[in-house]
Amino acid sequence: MNDAVREHYSPAGLTERLKAVLGPETGPLTPQQLGALDQFHTRGLAATAELARLVGITADLSVLDVGSGIGGPARFLAATYGCHVTGIDLSESFVEAARYLTARTGQSDLVSFQAADALQLPFGDGTFDVVLLQHVAMNIANRESLYREIRRVLKSGGRFATFDVVLNGGEPHYPVPWARTARGSFLLTANATLEAIERAGFRKRVSQDDTEAAKEFFAHLRASGPPPMPNLGVVMGPDFPQLAGNLGRSLMEGRLGVLTAVFQS
Numbered sequence: 001m002n003d004a005v006r007e008h009y010s011p012a013g014l015t016e017r018l019k020a021v022l023g024p025e026t027g028p029l030t031p032q033q034l035g036a037l038d039q040f041h042t043r044g045l046a047a048t049a050e051l052a053r054l055v056g057i058t059a060d061l062s063v064l065d066v067g068s069g070i071g072g073p074a075r076f077l078a079a080t081y082g083c084h085v086t087g088i089d090l091s092e093s094f095v096e097a098a099r100y101l102t103a104r105t106g107q108s109d110l111v112s113f114q115a116a117d118a119l120q121l122p123f124g125d126g127t128f129d130v131v132l133l134q135h136v137a138m139n140i141a142n143r144e145s146l147y148r149e150i151r152r153v154l155k156s157g158g159r160f161a162t163f164d165v166v167l168n169g170g171e172p173h174y175p176v177p178w179a180r181t182a183r184g185s186f187l188l189t190a191n192a193t194l195e196a197i198e199r200a201g202f203r204k205r206v207s208q209d210d211t212e213a214a215k216e217f218f219a220h221l222r223a224s225g226p227p228p229m230p231n232l233g234v235v236m237g238p239d240f241p242q243l244a245g246n247l248g249r250s251l252m253e254g255r256l257g258v259l260t261a262v263f264q265s
């Protein structure tokens with residue numbers, strides 16, 4: 001495991017900061033109230049909703065969210081569809097924060113989290129109906145192992161949905177939201193990503209270039225300024241607007257793109 005990736009996602013005192021910013025419990029929080037804070041990817045809650053629709057989530061499916069962050073996507077799926085969702089993430093502090101927020105949304109019966117590496121998933125073969133991977137692959141150098149491991153834990157005929165930043169015409173301006181330097185960033189082009197997934201034995205159902213939608217999102221963010229608190233600055237620190245701004249700029253300059261795709265095992 002790359003130490004730069006681990007360091008990047010190890011904010012000290014995260015759960016304490018969340019407690020302070022969210023204040024005392026006055027009733028369950030909703031995915032919409034937490035969306036600017038806990039959806040750690042381009043286009044936030046709207047992107048998770050679209051991916052869920054594309055992959056076809058229903059209440060009876062068991063879902064694994066690989067690189068689940070502080071758990072926003074997992075909680076949204078459970079709240080919207082009533083399905084069971086398991087999240088795994090490399091970052092112990094993110095897993096602790098994800099569990100805390102899930103208690104605050106009152107969803108601990110449907111949604112659970114554990115610390116694990118995406119390259120060594122702690123589940124038996126054929127455990128899940130659906131696996132999601134949102135803005136995680138860019139931190140993982142060994143894509144062959146990543147996609148094979150995801151396929152291993154899927155049931156036969158299970159579906160895999162990926163939503164990630166890809167290389168387009170150049171390197172990003174660092175720091176970006178997933179890496180403060182190039183040491184923790186392992187981007188591939190859209191074609192190389194799709195080929196690596198197919199080499200792992202998946203069949204493509206849908207693939208779409210979401211670069212224009214991402215550019216619109218960042219243009220809007222630039223015009224309106226950071227979303228009101230609580231937002232991702234609580235998680236990643238006060239320089240988060242700079243990290244997000246660099247991703248927006250790298251997209252606008254045609255250096256990077258955004259790929260959404262759904263596969264069948």
Ligand SMILES: C[S@@+](CC[C@H](N)C(=O)[O-])C[C@H]1O[C@@H](n2cnc3c(N)ncnc32)[C@H](O)[C@@H]1O
Nearest residue numbers: 009039040041067068069089090117118134139
């Ligand atoms: C940009 S965040 C996205 C979080 C979440 N998927 C979301 O969209 O809200 C990337 C996440 O991937 C996790 N991650 C990176 N490399 C990982 C690995 N090898 N195994 C598990 N998680 C990993 C990080 O700890 C971080 O939580």
